[in-house]
Amino acid sequence: MTMAIPELTGLPLLGSLLDLRNDSLGTFLKARRDHGDVVRITAGPPGMRGVVHCVFSAEGAQQVLAGDAANFRKDNAFYQEIRESFGNGLLTSQDDDYLRQRRLVQPLFTRRGVDTYAGAVAAEVTRLTDGWQERAEDTVDVVHEMTGLALRAVARILFGTDVEEAVGIVERCFPVLGAYVSSRGFAPRKLPRDWPTPGNRRAAAAHEELYAVCDRIIAERRAAGTSGTGRDLLTLLVAAGSDEDGGFDAAELREQVLVFLLAGHETTATSMGFALHLLARHPEEQKRAHEEIDRVLAGRTPGAEDLDALPHLTRVLKEAMRLFPAAPAIGRRAVAATEIGGHLIPAGADVIVSPWVTHRHPRYWDDPERFDPDRFTPEAEAARPRYAWFPFGGGPRACIGQHFSMLESVIALAMILQSYELEAVDTHVPLGSAITLQALGPARCRLRART
Structure with missing residues (x-):
């Protein structure tokens, strides 16, 4: 039995439009914190209102981007604007x-x-x-x-x-x-x-x-x-x-x-x-x-062959990409109704998965705002779900x-x-x-x- 999708409370007339315009990153974090891993957000005045379904769990992100990828297409308004400009x-x-x-x-x-x-x-x-x-x-x-x-x-x-x-x-x-x-x-x-x-x-x-x-x-x-x-x-x-x-x-x-x-x-x-x-x-x-850099390179210019010999620097980079993912939200549009995390995403719905939120999800990351490159040791990476980190x-x-x-x-x-x-x-x-x-x-x- 599927559960009703909780909705982020917004203003009576504008929904969450102003929150998304002023601080979309904070709005997505609040949506997960207050309502869970699948949340419905509405924005805009009556008659012009848009609705987006946010999926914040690693398992949900994997379903949207990989497992059920054929059902989640780049058909939304944002990608259309990118097409027309670039x-x-x-x-x-x-x-x-x-x-x-x-x-x-x-x-x-x-x-x-x-x-x-x-x-x-x-x-x-x-x-x-x-x-x-x-x-x-x-x-x-x-x-x-x-x-x-x-x-x-x-x-x-x-x-x-x-x-x-x-x-x-x-x-x-x-x-x-x-x-x-x-x-x-x-x-x-x-x-x-x-x-x-x-x-x-x-x-x-x-x-x-x-x-x-x-x-x-x-x-x-x-x-x-x-x-x-x-x-x-x-x-x-x-x-x-x-x-x-x-x-x-x-x-x-x-x-x-x-x-x-x-x-x-x-x-x-x-x-x-x-x-x-x-x-x-x-x-x-x-x-x-x-x-590490001094020990491995000894003053010479690095090349591609040196990447595997700089594991700590690579972990620093991965942790920076966790805290500051270059694509903080990734949009899709559902072709058919799909169940994610016990909630039914309707056909035609705009869907967002968010590295910004999932990379801070307390289920996968202890003290998530803390900078800690050792989160990306091989052992730590193997212990987490594949899509707990997906900057690419x-x-x-x-x-x-x-x-x-x-x-x-x-x-x-x-x-x-x-x-x-x-x-x-x-x-x-x-x-x-x-x-x-x-x-x-x-x-x-x-x-x-x-x-």
Whole structure:
């Protein structure tokens, strides 16, 4: 016998609309704390009211993302807004489109293939730390700095020598489109995109500029054909193909590039930035990381082969991703009625699973707000349900770039900690959520060069 789904109490007219707009992360935590692992949240005035069903347990997340994945599709309003702004690439495509794209792209994201990008990541980290040495001030906002680093690294890997122009345009355009997607994705009603409102016009200009630079670079790669000698990811995407699936046309290439830029820099930047900030706030864990890095690397630049030899640094990163998951909420839409945790999710329902909440669930995590990298020893990981920690999603739609994210993050953290000790200036960083987790204030750290 199924139980009725409890509902988060909101305002009589607006439901939980204001709570979700002002603090969606806190609202989801309150929903689980007060009502359990399956909670119904309504938002918006009568006649325009939206309803979302939140699933907070690890077992429920596994059911939505993996076990019953075919029944939970990317058909909600939020993904539609991402499609219209960034294209129908791997992040948003479905069914045969997704399977074809995945087959074409997967060979470029094998562990061996991704490991070849370690040198490009290290070069960008060196560029960053050299710039820090030239500054007059000794304080940096680590989340902001890691955002710049991650963008340059993924743009360099995608575009090779065209990195400078692409980075400047992405830095201008992505924040505009990200805010636009977020505001429209959660709005009870939306104005048509072609109405000349200020928000629509700003988004259209950013969209046009971003598409233009991608189309220009892609046209050059396609014109080079087999005579091109570059090994950047775009060149490999141009060449990707099979008898069964053909290859990518120019529009499809642009969509994949934009998804890689979107998913490949903000997410990894969040992980790296908060890992550094957490170490700056916990000197004893920073000391353990310094000792491991010094012992393993002895001053040399790390490569892909060093990842397995830096287990404590990897645990630091995983714990940062637990506390600050780059995708704090993941949405789906149910095709058919499905029972989860004794509750019946109706057909057509919008469903959210939330790493932000599940990563803090007291059933899986003791003292969940405490920073403790030893939660990720092999023994501790084996003792928890698989989906108690899922920063990369899971199931058939798990992030294709998760090994690249871990490679880039461990190399970057190791190189920065080789050169610096960090001391936190800001001990609390206010947070919000758009397409990804957002730092709404500075995460400043004071740098001290290590001798």
